Amino acid sequence: TRTSRPQRILKAVQTKATVGDPQSVITAIDHFCRHREWAMNVGDEKGSILDSVVNEVSPVTVLELGTYCGYSTVRIARLLPPGACVITLEFNPDYAAIARQVIKWSGLEDKVQLVEGASGDWIPWMKEHFGVQAFDLVFLDHWKERYLPDTKLLEECGLIQKGTVLLADNVICPGTPDYLEYVRNSPHYNSQYYRSHLEYTKVEDGLEKSVFLGY
Numbered sequence: 557t558r559t560s561r562p563q564r565i566l567k568a569v570q571t572k573a574t575v576g577d578p579q580s581v582i583t584a585i586d587h588f589c590r591h592r593e594w595a596m597n598v599g600d601e602k603g604s605i606l607d608s609v610v611n612e613v614s615p616v617t618v619l620e621l622g623t624y625c626g627y628s629t630v631r632i633a634r635l636l637p638p639g640a641c642v643i644t645l646e647f648n649p650d651y652a653a654i655a656r657q658v659i660k661w662s663g664l665e666d667k668v669q670l671v672e673g674a675s676g677d678w679i680p681w682m683k684e685h686f687g688v689q690a691f692d693l694v695f696l697d698h699w700k701e702r703y704l705p706d707t708k709l710l711e712e713c714g715l716i717q718k719g720t721v722l723l724a725d726n727v728i729c730p731g732t733p734d735y736l737e738y739v740r741n742s743p744h745y746n747s748q749y750y751r752s753h754l755e756y757t758k759v760e761d762g763l764e765k766s767v768f769l770g771y
């Protein structure tokens with residue numbers, strides 16, 4: 557049977573990128589998705605904004621919701637200092653299997669914990685299972701209708717504390733209207749929109765950065 561799109565992305569990495577070189581993995585995926593086949597990676601334009609937020613926060617523990625092929629996982633992990641890590645949750649086992657290989661090819665497996673499962677099931681176990689106190693940065697890039705309920709769940713589980721930064725992809729396209737309304741109107745968040753474009757297209761999209769101000 558035909559290969560899947562994630563399998564074709566992995567092949568592009570394995571043929572075009574250098575083992576242990578995260579930037580070459582990022583470049584290979586962006587080239588493939590811009591010139592061969594569109595895919596829902598955060599991409600190079602929004603990826604540069606993600607990079608600047610990671611550098612600004614210099615997080616020790618990062619949570620990523622929605623791994624897909626591991627493109628943004630690699631973008632984040634490549635900027636983390638020794639001892640820092642990103643826990644990334646992926647619901648789809650086929651995506652997770654490809655992401656593991658992409659992350660391994662980039663040589664960043666020591667900075668990444670990939671967990672297979674639904675965000676709503678795993679978030680309540682984060683403290684106990686990973687010994688996480690609170691996250692310094694959360695990158696939301698999974699089911700768009702899960703952004704708001706999972707943010708509320710993270711708050712309830714004490715995984716968001718004063719200074720925690722939430723960075724949400726696709727707040728315009730496909731769009732997360734209930735999440736945007738919440739973070740922009742809550743007195744507990746300071747929210748900022750970074751205007752950009754849907755990965756590899758001219759369609760408007762953007763990232764919303766929301767800093768938790770404490771209770």
Ligand SMILES: Nc1ncnc2c1ncn2CCCCCNC(=O)c1cc(-c2ccc(F)cc2)cc(O)c1O
Pocket residue numbers: 596597598621622623624645646647648673674675676697698699700702725726729730754755
């Ligand atoms: N840990 C977890 N818990 C729950 N769900 C989980 C999960 N882990 C994964 N999922 C399941 C989410 C699967 C993909 C989410 N991303 C998206 O749906 C997405 C779609 C577009 C898009 C835009 C315009 C179009 F015309 C078509 C598609 C662009 C993007 O940048 C996107 O991130």
Ligand SMILES: [Mg+2]
Pocket residue numbers: 596597598697725726
């Ligand atoms: Mg996205």
